[in-house]
Amino acid sequence: MSEKNFEIKINEKACKRCGICIAFCPKKVFSSENDKPVVVNPDACTKCKLCEIRCPDFAIVVGGDDDDDK
Amino acid sequence: MSEKNFEIKINEKACKRCGICIAFCPKKVFSSENDKPVVVNPDACTKCKLCEIRCPDFAIVVGGDDDDDK
Amino acid sequence: MRKSLEKYYRIDKLPHIWCPGCGHGIITGAVVRAIDNLKLDKDKICIVSGIGCSSRAPGYLNFNTLHTTHGRALAFATGIKLARPDLKVIVLTGDGDCTAIGGNHFIHACRRNIDITTVVFNNSIYGMTSGQYSPMTPLGAYATTAPYGNIDRNFDLCKLAQASGATYVARGTVYHVPQLIKIIEKALQHKGFSVVETLSICPTYFGRKNKLGSPVKMMEMLRDNSITVKAAEKMPREEMVNKIVIGEFFEENAPEYTEEYMKIIQRAQGEE
Amino acid sequence: MRKSLEKYYRIDKLPHIWCPGCGHGIITGAVVRAIDNLKLDKDKICIVSGIGCSSRAPGYLNFNTLHTTHGRALAFATGIKLARPDLKVIVLTGDGDCTAIGGNHFIHACRRNIDITTVVFNNSIYGMTSGQYSPMTPLGAYATTAPYGNIDRNFDLCKLAQASGATYVARGTVYHVPQLIKIIEKALQHKGFSVVETLSICPTYFGRKNKLGSPVKMMEMLRDNSITVKAAEKMPREEMVNKIVIGEFFEENAPEYTEEYMKIIQRAQGEE
Amino acid sequence: MTMTSKPRLMQGNEACVEGAIAAGMRFYAGYPITPSTEIAEIAAERLPKVGGKFIQMEDEIASMGAVIGASLAGLKAMTATSGPGFSLKQENIGFACLTEVPCVVVDVQRGGPSTGQPTLPAQGDVMQARWGTHGDHPIITLSPSYVREVFDMTIRAFNLSEKYRVPCILLMDEVVGHLRERVELPDPASIKIINRKRPDLSKIEYYNPYQDYDGDGIPPMVNFGEGVPYHVTGLIHDITGFPSTKPEVTEYLISRLMRKINDNLDEIIDYEKFYTEDSETVVVSFGSTARSVIRAVKILRREGQKVGMLRLKTIWPFPHKAIQELPPTTKNIIVAEMNFGQLIEVVGASAKGRFNVIGLNKYNGELISPDEVIAKVREVNKNA
Amino acid sequence: MTMTSKPRLMQGNEACVEGAIAAGMRFYAGYPITPSTEIAEIAAERLPKVGGKFIQMEDEIASMGAVIGASLAGLKAMTATSGPGFSLKQENIGFACLTEVPCVVVDVQRGGPSTGQPTLPAQGDVMQARWGTHGDHPIITLSPSYVREVFDMTIRAFNLSEKYRVPCILLMDEVVGHLRERVELPDPASIKIINRKRPDLSKIEYYNPYQDYDGDGIPPMVNFGEGVPYHVTGLIHDITGFPSTKPEVTEYLISRLMRKINDNLDEIIDYEKFYTEDSETVVVSFGSTARSVIRAVKILRREGQKVGMLRLKTIWPFPHKAIQELPPTTKNIIVAEMNFGQLIEVVGASAKGRFNVIGLNKYNGELISPDEVIAKVREVNKNA
Amino acid sequence: MMEERVEIRLSGSGGQGLILAGIILAEAAILDGKNAVQSQSYGPEARGGASRAEVVISNDEIDYPKVTKPQVILALTNEALNKFKDNLAPDGIIIIDSSVKKADTPYKIVQLPIIETARDRIGRSMVANIVAVGVITALTKVVSREAVERAILKRVPKGTEELNKKALYAGYELVNQLT
Amino acid sequence: MMEERVEIRLSGSGGQGLILAGIILAEAAILDGKNAVQSQSYGPEARGGASRAEVVISNDEIDYPKVTKPQVILALTNEALNKFKDNLAPDGIIIIDSSVKKADTPYKIVQLPIIETARDRIGRSMVANIVAVGVITALTKVVSREAVERAILKRVPKGTEELNKKALYAGYELVNQLT
């Protein structure tokens, strides 16, 4: 996967601000703005996708939409 | 318990002639007469009372009515 | 009938309805003897059943007796016990009554560890409705609703009881009556939910459908296929097929439900 | 939502009804990923649930979905599977739905070893009806119907499943999602009845009633109290208190119900 | 239907299974209970022979659930039970009503209430068949009097259930269920079979499982596993099948469910009139009781008494018109039932004061006899 | 009853628990379901404070069983549920009817059928309350309209249940169950409590649990564990409590069960008439709907319309006499119910053609409004 | 003695095969081209005590399917005889086994060693029901001999055909010896 | 503006404590010696989305317990405002939070920073409902100030009494600043 394709997308409408992604990203990629997760440290991301699979609201996509998820 | 007090009583009305007492008396005390159990060998009885507790119809009493059952 | 036991029976209801050689009478007798041996207060005993040949047992017994709806004995019994913890509550039930329609109440009574003794009359069949397979019918056996042989695997009731939380679990048979009486005595003395699965025989339906022969033959099968818990532990798995393991499987001290509830009452009243 | 997964969801029904931080969304996502990973035929999948917050999951999933009556998902699922053995039948259910009112259907589905995968969303509470205790609520916990603390002991669902006859039994949590997905994959591939108990979190009721704090706090608890099956084997009993053992407990090859029934059909038709 | 099979002796419960198989039943789930058990036993033996499935579930609730599941998966499905089991099935019967899943539920009535009189006949579940589950719901209930009629009516039960997507109750009683009687079965080819209506998916852009595409109140049905994913729920739902709490959605759905039945009374309702043209007294009856009534009417007519019979074959929806259309000569209606008086209330509502409505009730575990009917008719005619 | 407590805001479901405890309830078994859940929750909190027991069972069937068991063991017992759970309880309700075990079953009605509309009001279980279980059986059903009435009626439900040894259904609806309203509770000392009749064992040689010693059809009751062993079964039984299949035993038992109720209609039946003395149109109603009717009648009377209301507090046994005794001025009866039309059939049977019986039905999850009642009355009066 | 409607009541105790006997008679009547219904009464649930099978045979429609005034009663136990002996059609006959104690009744009683014949002559007490069918058929001619033979062959377990035929004939002979 | 019957509708979303606010208003009315009922509407089962509490206060019997033409509406969300804005009593007023977008309606709208006051002035957004109670009471006088204070003290969790009283006063002040 090429670097430029890479992104961490948070669907704001879907997000219910539970804070799970923020708390458990091993690389502290997110920070909280009024309980809202914001990507503050994208370079640290290892694409482990833990945030994506732990988001109860399917609000996060790591690595681009068409990225193979396997 | 004195000898004379001792008896093996079969309540004919209650007995449904299943043959269990006859088959499983360790001392072969009963024999079958038209499927009806008859005490034929009372002296061999050890008063183990297995026949009494195995009779599905509560039809056998070994050792006299007032005999302590313990 | 032995004079000293007559008080436990409703003599006028005898002879009972069960078929010649039906094992249910043997289990009923064992329950009575266990009660007598323990000298329990007759008036404080309450016997509850569901529906089935086995569930007819309470009708012959001279206690407070309750013949409920099919499968629900333990639900009613739970109400009685919680309302009157001083009563000794005994449930007599069949394999169908307890494990088919009544399965949920069974596992929940186990889980709560409420002080009730349950004796399951397991004849591997629905006797009363004339021989349909039950959740305890062995694989391959025939029944009116299994005309091509039964493909439903059966429960191991003792395992199920233990996994659900019962704190005394044992198995006996109508052949091994002296042991059965002792087991029932222990169950009655146990504080908490106790289960005694008893292998019974139904010559009329299970026996006939499976060509097992007379009641005597069926008793012989129980005799010849039973092994003790201890013996089973040492036996290789292959040899265990078709073996009936009898004896005590599990015993544990754990908080009993109605006692725990009394603490709730104390707490609630203390808080006011 | 990842594009490649959109086809599995009813996008127009999202956002879902679940509260912020509710674990049920995480489990639903894990089920979808497991299905996707296995490249199962979407049209041949049928997802069945009972009633509860958890049982709302099928409504969001774009398969044949059936939202039945409370507790009865497995009964309906059994009908579907036996009628159409070629369908992959998945049951999504809650701890209340599955183990309280639905307990009997659960143990019987386990016993029959019918090829259904059951994922239990265990949040230790009745979420949908606002926080009553369930058969999975830990001793001492608070709930609206346990205002003085819960005295009902809880089931060990995995033990119960295994004792009832399930042939694949595992436990995961909404914290350990990668493992959870793998477990669900294995369950889906298993021939026979498979159970995946998943510890979920209900911040709204279980969390609040028991002062457990935010969803994050509850996730931390799952993280900090979970140990693997292997680790548990070595751990002394005292230390096991309050520990959540996760991983695979049991796996067995055994005749599957609908396959056995096909043999019955052959036998019946051969006999004519 | 043309008769072709040789005459044979057949039990009512057996005729039920044979009728069901002829109607296309390929799934049976049940839990044994007297006096319906033979239905399960015969189904267990017969179904695999025709490639169908039989399963004995853990209880009646599960049986009803499995039947609905199997029907959704495309098989015609049935369950049979008796009073206590019928009570247990009610919640899931309501589910089938609301989700419009075709299925047939047989209740072979025995003495009630509760465990009651398991081996004795009664007709005490007739109101329960209509009102046993909570909430407003549509239901069809048929009640046979003869073994041959059990066969035909079981087929009709499947046909109506499939056509209207509504559970159909076959309300038998112990007498009819256990009776063995001479029957000649029709040529299978001559039997009219109705299958659930299917949508023409090529003409539908998006399949809404609860859309009334044809305006007849009956949404066409796709089975699970046919490549058209959709959602089924026991919550009130809109045409897409998804829950809604909108008042207009609820009202529309409930009305449509009721309309399916109420718009088709003429097709659904079936009854037999016997000597009613000039009758002063009409005995209304159903099930096995009707056989005693027929005999009594024959005897009384020979005596010259102006008495007739109305035998209800469809009980629900209730044939109000049949009552109201009784001839002007009719003054008295006797409702003969093996219960404490159930249908009589409904007949009373129909009668609107036009008739004198009298009950002939027996609830002692025995079939009402022709003599009892005769005595009642004489008493009524004397008083009149 | 004299008012003594300070006025306070109380929810209907809460008033139910308070009434029950005032009536002597010391056992509650239940399974939560919207909109009845608060009853369980409040009972869980309140009961241990008065030394009573609360248990949450595994389902509604078990809850009903536990309630019957506890009542047999001597505690006044209650359970509460809503539609789906009410369906599940039916088999065991029938058991309580036949074995004559006093108990109170609360059904807080929500939208049906099936899971339906869990949070929305309906009155769709009114026929089920009468006919939900199989077989002939007696039952009493009360329906409150106000929160204070919930309190009083729960007490009355216990009193009637204890007195007649019959399950009593308290049929609430979501509106009344969830409504918070100003109430003043009576002085506990002023509340009339009826306990089950007990035999004078010193005068009885052998206690037959089902013997009608007093000729009132109600056998005196001994509780389990009081030293008098006896047998209770859901089979038809003779006076000794043991099963019998004799026709005369069955007939006697069923008749006695029905007689207990039918001989005491005047005591059991309660209703409220409002402006019926000269009314041309009477609106029959119950539960929360009646509150809209009262408002409508007040408004219409101000306009000079001759309209009245009959509010049924006892629904079963049905107050036929109240209908029949409406004054000669009355031509029309409007039956206002939050369902598709249930009680209207029974009113119709009562009316015997004397009245024009019209339904005002709403089944969309909303309470019938006064405006709708007004419109209906105007329409009827115009047509008349 | 064939009338428009013939009612037969077979009574005794459970296990005597009376229901099968009733089925055979009904089936034979059908083979004879007549109408027939068969019903039975059960004890509590499905077992125990007294057993009873009833058959109605007619050339016409059979409306009321139960037996009220039977032309023929078979009673294999004392209990059965006493219960039913007083309620027959005017010209009815009662057939009782030799083991049954005769009782007062206004009706004709025919006593024959049915059970004994089965046990001692055929060697299987189980087939007493078929002996009884033979007796009834021979005595009353409600059904034809061929029809009853065919009905028996159709309904009895495979391998027992000869045995049952023998039992049937033995029943006929018992009656022949009477006259 | 006290009439015979006053209807109040409090609307917003789940978690805003509107039901408690309704209870407090109803209880205050009772303390004032009036009659009152309070009801609410729920989402599917017991959770989610929009929330609504209704109060009817009267000197008389309250027959019909639901709100149809409220004199007072509180709307804390846009959704709530849009749903209910067109259906008030002729002289009705609508109170909306500053976060809510004003909308077309024939009725009088009063906009106040209720949520902000709770969050920023009192420091707990949770007590916005009590601020709203203060606003309603001050604006409409449907209940007396002492009554509402007593009602609050009775119904709020122990330990939060002062906080809630502060919130109530803050609500009054918001209204005072208006005039």
Ligand SMILES: Cc1ncc(C[n+]2csc(CCOP(=O)(O)OP(=O)(O)O)c2C)c(N)n1
């Ligand atoms: C709700 C209900 N369903 C079914 C029945 C019918 N029924 C009565 S007993 C029984 C099975 C009994 O089996 P088991 O408990 O094993 O007792 P057994 O007769 O074998 O001793 C059944 C299915 C019933 N009475 N009630």
Ligand SMILES: Cc1ncc(C[n+]2csc(CCOP(=O)(O)OP(=O)(O)O)c2C)c(N)n1
């Ligand atoms: C027959 C019946 N009883 C009770 C209910 C009420 N009810 C709905 S969901 C539920 C509990 C759900 O708990 P669980 O399965 O754990 O799901 P959760 O909401 O916690 O995810 C209950 C009691 C019902 N709908 N139907």
Ligand code: SF4
């Ligand atoms: S985990 Fe999902 S819902 Fe929770 S804060 Fe992050 S993006 Fe929002």
Ligand code: SF4
């Ligand atoms: S993919 Fe992993 S590292 Fe990257 S943001 Fe998500 S959790 Fe953090």
Ligand code: SF4
């Ligand atoms: S065991 Fe009892 S019933 Fe059986 S034969 Fe012996 S005495 Fe008779």
Ligand code: SF4
């Ligand atoms: S007591 Fe023992 S030895 Fe004596 S007869 Fe009985 S079984 Fe035989």
Ligand code: SF4
């Ligand atoms: S049928 Fe079976 S279980 Fe029932 S009484 Fe007879 S032998 Fe016993």
Ligand code: SF4
């Ligand atoms: S109530 Fe609990 S289980 Fe239900 S959606 Fe909210 S957090 Fe999840």
Ligand SMILES: [Mg+2]
């Ligand atoms: Mg059994």
Ligand SMILES: [Mg+2]
């Ligand atoms: Mg849960």
